[in-house]
Amino acid sequence: MKKYKLKKEKNTAAGAIKSLFEKMPQEIYSHPSIVLRCDGYVQIENCKEILLYNENSITLNMGKINVEIEGSELEMCSLSKGFIDISGKIFGIKYIYKE
Amino acid sequence: MSLMGKMSAYIMGSVNFCAEGGMYEKLINIMLENKIPVSKIRATPTGFSAKVPSRYYKGLHRYARACKCRLYIKKKTGAFFSLYSLRRRYGILAGAVCFFILTLLMPRLVWTVDYYDIPSLEQNALGKHMYAAGIYPGMLQDNEKIISAQQQVLIAAPEYSWLAFNFVRGKIVAEAEAAVPKPHIIDNSPTYIIAGETGIIKEIQVYEGTGLKTAGQSVAKGELLVTGAQQSGLMITNTRSRAKIIAYVEKSYTTCVSLRYTAVAPTGKISEYKTLEFMGLSLPLYASAEQNANDIVNEYYTPLEINGFALPATVKVLQVAECAEKKINLTERQAKIYAEAALEKALYSDLTDVKVITKNIDYTLDNGVLTATMHITATADIAVVVEQ
Numbered sequence: 001m002k003k004y005k006l007k008k009e010k011n012t013a014a015g016a017i018k019s020l021f022e023k024m025p026q027e028i029y030s031h032p033s034i035v036l037r038c039d040g041y042v043q044i045e046n047c048k049e050i051l052l053y054n055e056n057s058i059t060l061n062m063g064k065i066n067v068e069i070e071g072s073e074l075e076m077c078s079l080s081k082g083f084i085d086i087s088g089k090i091f092g093i094k095y096i097y098k099e
Numbered sequence: 100m101s102l103m104g105k106m107s108a109y110i111m112g113s114v115n116f117c118a119e120g121g122m123y124e125k126l127i128n129i130m131l132e133n134k135i136p137v138s139k140i141r142a143t144p145t146g147f148s149a150k151v152p153s154r155y156y157k158g159l160h161r162y163a164r165a166c167k168c169r170l171y172i173k174k175k176t177g178a179f180f181s182l183y184s185l186r187r188r189y190g191i192l193a194g195a196v197c198f199f200i201l202t203l204l205m206p207r208l209v210w211t212v213d214y215y216d217i218p219s220l221e222q223n224a225l226g227k228h229m230y231a232a233g234i235y236p237g238m239l240q241d242n243e244k245i246i247s248a249q250q251q252v253l254i255a256a257p258e259y260s261w262l263a264f265n266f267v268r269g270k271i272v273a274e275a276e277a278a279v280p281k282p283h284i285i286d287n288s289p290t291y292i293i294a295g296e297t298g299i300i301k302e303i304q305v306y307e308g309t310g311l312k313t314a315g316q317s318v319a320k321g322e323l324l325v326t327g328a329q330q331s332g333l334m335i336t337n338t339r340s341r342a343k344i345i346a347y348v349e350k351s352y353t354t355c356v357s358l359r360y361t362a363v364a365p366t367g368k369i370s371e372y373k374t375l376e377f378m379g380l381s382l383p384l385y386a387s388a389e390q391n392a393n394d395i396v397n398e399y400y401t402p403l404e405i406n407g408f409a410l411p412a413t414v415k416v417l418q419v420a421e422c423a424e425k426k427i428n429l430t431e432r433q434a435k436i437y438a439e440a441a442l443e444k445a446l447y448s449d450l451t452d453v454k455v456i457t458k459n460i461d462y463t464l465d466n467g468v469l470t471a472t473m474h475i476t477a478t479a480d481i482a483v484v485v486e487q
Contacts, residue, residue: 049128055142076140081131 032062034093042069042093044084058086059096068094112153112177115139119146121167129162153177201411207240208378208411210269211402217275225273226400228252229264230413236402237377237412240266269411288486289337292325294318295483296450298346308340318346324482337487344482345452351474352449354441356434358467361424363393368421375403377412388417395420431469435462438471450479 035043044060044067051066052059058076059068074088118126123146130137130151135158140149146168151159153175163170185191201208212229214222229235232248232255245264253262260278264271291308297320300312308325312318327340370389375382390396396419403412429437439460447453457476462469 049131050124053124053127053140053142053147055144074142076127076138078138079127079131079140080136081134 034067036093040071040088040090042086042090044086046082047084048082050084060084065098066096068096070094108152109176110178112175112179113150114153114156114172115148115150115174115176116156116159116170116172117143117146117148118163118168118170119143120169121163123147123166123168126159126162126166126168129166130159133162135159148173153179204239204378205269205411208269209234209236209238209240209266209271210411211236211409212271212273215272215274217273221275223399225252225256225259225275228255229271229273230400230415231255234264234271235376235400235413236409239378242266245271285339287339289327290340290484290486291323291327292340292342292344292482293485294320294322294324294344294346295481296320296346296348296350296479298348298481300344300346301478302343302345304343306341306343308338308342310342312344318481327487340484342482343480345478346481347456347476348450348479348481349474349476350446350449351472352442352445353470353472354438354445356429356438356441356469356471358429358431358434358464358469359426361426363422364425364427365395366421366423370419370421372417372419374415374417375412376400376415381415384414388419390419391421393422393424395422431464434469435471438462438469439473442471442473446473446475446477450477450481452478452480454478 030046032046032048033044035045037043044062046062048061048063050058051061052068053076055074056072057068057070058074059066069086069090070092071088071090074086074090077085077087079085127137127140127147135151135155137149137151140147156172159170212226212234214225217225229248229252232251233244234248238244245266249262249264253259256262258278259275261276263274265274266272297318299317300314302314303310303312303324305325308327309329310325312322312324318324324344325340325342327338329336329338372388373384375384396417398415398417401414401416403410403414442460446455455475455477459474461472461474463472464470
């Protein structure tokens with residue numbers, strides 16, 4: 001069986017400049033993520049849907065897992081497709097794994 | 100949110116609504132999928148409350164029905180909702196349009212008339228002349244008119260030697276200089292002096308001419324007292340005569356006062372008729388003016404003011420004091436006072452430099468008419484200048 005040698009990428013100046021203008025991988029933007037701030041502010045990215053919402057908890061479908069945010073006076077400040085800003089007194093965040 | 104964002108949100112309007120019952124979480128998801136810009140979602144015991152731009156709220160009912168939720172409005176905010184209560188109030192719109200037009204005309208409008216270094220007593224009189232010449236608050240600036248008005252006012256008011264009306268930032272500044280009175284020019288035409296009354300000369304002072312009488316001499320009315328004729332050699336020249344001749348005179352004056360008579364007197368009712376003057380237009384603010392021939396009429400002009408703020412318009416006020424014929428009944432005492440005043444008036448208008456020595460008044464009342472006769476002895480200047 002013939003063995004193929006992997007070509008080594010050369011570190012050239014043109015390559016460095018090209019890498020500057022390269023598009024970031026799509027996965028970076030489409031990954032579900034949670035940004036937490038200590039002043040009671042949570043930013044949710046790439047949320048699929050809201051499963052449950054009441055004064056004390058918000059349960060979100062994040063794809064492979066569900067996330068439950070527990071707290072009080074929870075308010076969804078702004079909503080746009082996949083992005084939710086939540087503020088209020090947050091007591092905890094629970095990961096619920098789907099079977 | 101930026102200031103511009105807040106302003107645009109206020110102009111577009113927003114609705115704060117409540118969703119209750121059913122699957123309200125599903126409603127949130129549907130709103131997300133349909134890119135409805137919902138914000139401030141807050142949970143309530145039976146659902147949630149949220150805020151959406153007003154233009155999206157109508158479409159929400161369709162989604163709410165699918166989720167079996169009930170929607171109702173909590174609060175509406177925005178310019179449209181604030182102004183909704185003012186609908187069909189065309190006066191406000193007309194006012195705004197008028198204000199806009201006024202703003203366009205403002206640089207050329209005369210808002211007020213200022214008097215520079217003119218005493219307040221003279222300001223009213225000058226203001227009347229200016230109004231007659233077409234200069235008043237509310238007129239449009241017209242340099243030719245202002246210049247011609249200066250000339251008109253100068254002719255109408257000879258008490259001023261110089262006048263200037265300057266248009267400065269929406270106001271006319273009036274400046275005036277009082278005229279120097281004409282010097283009294285003595286007439287040098289030949290004259291002589293005769294006696295105006297019969298009497299005895301008390302004192303004679305001849306300034307010009309030749310005196311023909313001395314103190315202590317009696318004179319008859321019309322007698323020559325001072326002559327201007329002067330002889331130098333064969334030539335006789337006539338000059339001006341000037342003298343002060345004080346003489347003792349005796350005079351009698353009679354007057355009659357009726358105890359009952361009819362006079363035209365003010366009733367106390369004063370009516371004001373106002374006319375708004377603006378940019379050459381005249382708008383009467385009354386239906387009809389009632390004015391009789393006997394009424395006392397006073398006309399004046401005042402700038403239009405609202406709460407002390409002067410507007411570029413003038414209000415012409417016609418003040419009519421109603422007068423009517425009134426029957427007057429005098430008592431005898433009142434009639435005597437009137438008669439004495441009439442006699443004194445006759446005395447002082449008849450003689451000059453009068454000094455009363457004795458005075459006696461006789462009253463006779465007959466058929467409601469009081470006849471008063473005054474006999475006086477007085478000293479007075481009896482010199483009467485007659486031209487040759």
